[in-house]
Amino acid sequence: MATDLQPLSALAPGGHAVVADVRLAPESRGRLLEMGLLVGTPIELVRFAPLGDPVEIKIRGYHLSLRRQDADQILVRPR
Amino acid sequence: MSPTDSSSPGSVPRSVRPYVVLTGNPNCGKTTLFNALTGLRAKVGNYPGVTVERKEGELQGAAQNIRVLDLPGTYSLSPQSLDEQVARDVLFHRLPEVPSPALVIVVVDASNLQRNLYFATQVIELGYPTVIALNMVDVATDNGVSIQTEQLSLALGVPVHPIVASSGVGVLELTRSIAARAVQPPSPSTPRLFCELPRNYGLEAEKLTEALSQSFPETRYQALAEALLILSDERIVQSSPRRYSPALLAQVAAARQRLESQGVDWRSVPIEARYARVSAIEQMVSTCAPIHGDSTTDKIDRVVTDRVWGLVIFVAIMALIFQGIFSLAETPKAWIEWGVESMGRWVSRQMPPGPLNELIELGVFKGAGAVAVFLPQICLLFFFIGLLEDTGYMARAAFLMDRLMSKVGLHGKSFIPMLSSFACAIPGIMASRTIESPKDRLVTILVAPLMSCSARLPVYTLLIAACIPRVRVAGVLELPGLVMLAMYLLGVIVALAMAWLFKKTLLKGPTPMLILELPPYKRPLLRVVLRHMWDRSRLFLRRAGTVILGINILLWFLASYPKDRAAESAFEQRLALAKAAPAAAGVSTQERDAAFEQLRKEEAGRRLRESFAGRLGRGIEPLIRPLGFDWKIGIGIIASFAAREVFVSTMSLVYNVGELDRDSDAGLQTLAQKLQEQKAADGGAQFRPRIALALMVFYVFALQCVSTVAIVRRETNTWRWPLFQWVYMGALAWGFAFLTYRIAPWFGLS
Numbered sequence: 001m002a003t004d005l006q007p008l009s010a011l012a013p014g015g016h017a018v019v020a021d022v023r024l025a026p027e028s029r030g031r032l033l034e035m036g037l038l039v040g041t042p043i044e045l046v047r048f049a050p051l052g053d054p055v056e057i058k059i060r061g062y063h064l065s066l067r068r069q070d071a072d073q074i075l076v077r078p079r
Numbered sequence: 080m081s082p083t084d085s086s087s088p089g090s091v092p093r094s095v096r097p098y099v100v101l102t103g104n105p106n107c108g109k110t111t112l113f114n115a116l117t118g119l120r121a122k123v124g125n126y127p128g129v130t131v132e133r134k135e136g137e138l139q140g141a142a143q144n145i146r147v148l149d150l151p152g153t154y155s156l157s158p159q160s161l162d163e164q165v166a167r168d169v170l171f172h173r174l175p176e177v178p179s180p181a182l183v184i185v186v187v188d189a190s191n192l193q194r195n196l197y198f199a200t201q202v203i204e205l206g207y208p209t210v211i212a213l214n215m216v217d218v219a220t221d222n223g224v225s226i227q228t229e230q231l232s233l234a235l236g237v238p239v240h241p242i243v244a245s246s247g248v249g250v251l252e253l254t255r256s257i258a259a260r261a262v263q264p265p266s267p268s269t270p271r272l273f274c275e276l277p278r279n280y281g282l283e284a285e286k287l288t289e290a291l292s293q294s295f296p297e298t299r300y301q302a303l304a305e306a307l308l309i310l311s312d313e314r315i316v317q318s319s320p321r322r323y324s325p326a327l328l329a330q331v332a333a334a335r336q337r338l339e340s341q342g343v344d345w346r347s348v349p350i351e352a353r354y355a356r357v358s359a360i361e362q363m364v365s366t367c368a369p370i371h372g373d374s375t376t377d378k379i380d381r382v383v384t385d386r387v388w389g390l391v392i393f394v395a396i397m398a399l400i401f402q403g404i405f406s407l408a409e410t411p412k413a414w415i416e417w418g419v420e421s422m423g424r425w426v427s428r429q430m431p432p433g434p435l436n437e438l439i440e441l442g443v444f445k446g447a448g449a450v451a452v453f454l455p456q457i458c459l460l461f462f463f464i465g466l467l468e469d470t471g472y473m474a475r476a477a478f479l480m481d482r483l484m485s486k487v488g489l490h491g492k493s494f495i496p497m498l499s500s501f502a503c504a505i506p507g508i509m510a511s512r513t514i515e516s517p518k519d520r521l522v523t524i525l526v527a528p529l530m531s532c533s534a535r536l537p538v539y540t541l542l543i544a545a546c547i548p549r550v551r552v553a554g555v556l557e558l559p560g561l562v563m564l565a566m567y568l569l570g571v572i573v574a575l576a577m578a579w580l581f582k583k584t585l586l587k588g589p590t591p592m593l594i595l596e597l598p599p600y601k602r603p604l605l606r607v608v609l610r611h612m613w614d615r616s617r618l619f620l621r622r623a624g625t626v627i628l629g630i631n632i633l634l635w636f637l638a639s640y641p642k643d644r645a646a647e648s649a650f651e652q653r654l655a656l657a658k659a660a661p662a663a664a665g666v667s668t669q670e671r672d673a674a675f676e677q678l679r680k681e682e683a684g685r686r687l688r689e690s691f692a693g694r695l696g697r698g699i700e701p702l703i704r705p706l707g708f709d710w711k712i713g714i715g716i717i718a719s720f721a722a723r724e725v726f727v728s729t730m731s732l733v734y735n736v737g738e739l740d741r742d743s744d745a746g747l748q749t750l751a752q753k754l755q756e757q758k759a760a761d762g763g764a765q766f767r768p769r770i771a772l773a774l775m776v777f778y779v780f781a782l783q784c785v786s787t788v789a790i791v792r793r794e795t796n797t798w799r800w801p802l803f804q805w806v807y808m809g810a811l812a813w814g815f816a817f818l819t820y821r822i823a824p825w826f827g828l829s
């Protein structure tokens with residue numbers, strides 16, 4: 001069901017989800033995929049930076065940070 | 080010239096010395112392992128044409144000479160930055176100056192197995208003899224993860240050595256294994272592939288492999304790996320444009336089209352397939368005991384990235400570093416200045432007086448001093464940066480600052496170079512190496528010197544003391560302090576504005592995504608940090624030092640030639656006469672000495688005024704007239720091109736105050752008084768506040784520093800950018816100084 005998808009950045013800090021779709025431009029998506037952010041990967045939103053941007057996420061056991069505008073383009077299915 | 084080859088007589092010739100390369104993800108402990116393997120005698124240089132650090136050393140404890148090359152940290156073989164491109168090119172043996180590796184050591188972070196294995200399997204597929212150094216086993220254990228090395232070795236088909244690089248556990252066994260394997264004759268293995276591709280993808284990859292092995296027969300073992308990369312990533316072709324023939328590119332495009340028509344996402348399929356395999360391997364070889372409670376990193380991060388505390392801690396750390404670079408460097412700086420100067424004087428005393436003598440004392444030694452005085456600041460900065468990087472805080476600093484920096488189109492990592500530039504633009508510009516995106520890095524380099532560095536401080540101090548009245552503003556603040564603050568702020572604001580402008584115009588381009596790993600915190604190893612500091616500082620001395628020295632000699636020449644023999648002998652005569660004259664009654668020896676001193680100062684002043692620099696000063700007078708500056712200031716501007724603080728000593732020569740004791744306030748005060756007394760042609764004080772203000776503003780912007788020009792040349796590898804920077808900053812300086820001169824009277828400063 002596509003209805004319960006939401007942007008990654010809409011998760012609350014500490015929220016868990018599964019990556020459902022990465023809607024970034026193909027050129028910039030490549031590196032994220034290579035870092036293991038693939039459809040079906042469990043993901044946790046750890047926190048937002050003190051100034052609200054970027055966000056910190058945890059995938060495959062390590063921490064990564066992305067800008068909010070990019071995190072908006074990653075759709076997840078909350079768990 | 081190859082920076083790596085130092086064949087001493089008797090050493091084995093280059094071609095037969097086995098070559099081992101060390102590769103792995105960023106933060107996997109590669110550098111720590113490199114240091115453990117090679118000891119203290121590594122050579123650090125750059126790859127030709129790029130400012131990517133190249134580290135090479137000799138394997139310690141091996142019977143044979145085995146060279147170890149440390150590659151930049153890399154997430155995958157599809158490069159995203161210059162660093163990664165170099166790593167890729169070495170691994171594909173595309174750099175003519177790096178021989179094909181006899182052995183590849185992939186460092187794998189055991190506490191981050193999946194992502195590290197992603198890269199490791201890519202490298203194994205290249206077909207070189209490969210060894211896995213499974214590092215950070217201690218961290219994995221702390222996380223409750225245990226890994227069966229034999230199983231992993233079986234799954235990957237290459238030997239696996241568990242190690243803890245930071246404490247040396249397992250390094251000996253690894254060394255033995257490397258030594259044994261590196262000298263074996265290469266036995267090409269059958270290509271392995273760690274991703275099960277769908278049938279149609281596999282067929283396309285095979286066809287492309289065929290074509291590649293025909294065009295590049297020497298790399299046939301890597302053809303499959305290369306075929307997969309160029310098929311799945313369009314940037315591969317862009318990053319090595321001349322490698323592939325149009326026919327081949329057409330073939331790639333056709334293959335992609337066929338896949339697309341079959342509904343296959345040619346970009347993600349190989350990545351997904353590889354991750355599927357890698358997670359299967361992880362499940363097979365590791366067991367994970369659930370750990371309760373948070374890790375240390377989580378606990379630290381909760382404070383360090385807290386809304387309030389995070390910023391407080393950040394500001395405190397930055398203040399400490401800034402203060403450290405600013406003040407801790409002062410004493411060693413003074414010592415170095417003193418040391419180089421006394422050495423110069425000693426050498427000149429050993430030689431007969433004459434032009435050569437002057438060249439050596441005033442040109443060479445002063446120039447060498449100009450290089451060496453930067454060393455303490457640079458060492459300190461690199462020490463702090465090393466500390467921040469090694470603990471893992473650097474990534475957090477970028478995480479915290481990204482929001483602010485992204486407002487002007489920059490990356491969080493640009494913050495440190497900009498901050499360091501307050502102390503000195505040179506270490507600041509060198510610190511920009513941590514920025515991956517070449518455009519962001521260039522913008523950072525272009526605006527960094529707008530930060531008021533410590534060399535501007537004497538200029539500001541002198542002019543403020545001379546011309547800014549000590550009046551109170553709003554009851555508590557004093558005007559001189561406010562003016563000083565205004566100069567610093569002006570630099571910052573314009574730097575940010577220019578960064579924004581450059582990103583919008585000249586260096587436009589899609590803002591690269593921020594993909595920033597936040598590695599776990601680590602206890603820093605002092606020897607690693609010191610080593611890092613020393614390596615980079617030495618690189619500065621070698622590369623920028625020579626240029627700075629050369630230009631300083633040139634400037635010395637301009638300031639001391641041509642000589643006016645007649646005037647000089649007249650001076651000698653007057654001095655001799657004065658000395659020979661019997662001491663008049665009532666004149667103490669002190670007063671006599673003072674009179675001699677005065678004569679000497681006047682002579683030094685005359686020489687400078689009539690030198691090439693003096694003539695140039697007069698030459699540029701029409702240009703600086705609209706700013707309210709006269710030819711004397713012109714001389715100061717020209718001479719201070721060597722370094723801004725030279726303005727102060729030059730002014731004192733021009734006004735016959737004599738050589739200034741640079742660090743003493745008394746000297747500055749005398750000069751300030753002298754400047755105050757100067758009468759311009761129209762009878763008013765020449766150093767009127769509006770002129771002083773305009774001059775300060777000029778110094779905020781003008782790139783009056785050859786060392787910066789030299790280092791920018793070095794870091795950008797072309798003269799184009801330093802020249803552009805010099806011109807744009809000069810234009811800003813002129814414009815803002817002009818405005819200041821015109822607007823100041825409105826505020827009652829005339």
Ligand SMILES: Nc1nc2c(ncn2[C@@H]2O[C@H](COP(=O)(O)OP(=O)(O)OP(=O)(O)O)[C@@H](O)[C@H]2O)c(=O)[nH]1
Nearest residue numbers: 105106107108109110111152215243244245469601
């Ligand atoms: N606990 C532990 N820490 C380690 C180990 N190996 C390295 N470290 C630490 O991990 C941090 C990163 O190590 P580096 O050697 O700088 O990592 P690198 O892979 O060279 O990183 P890049 O320079 O980004 O490529 C440092 O603080 C090391 O002290 C290890 O086996 N165990």
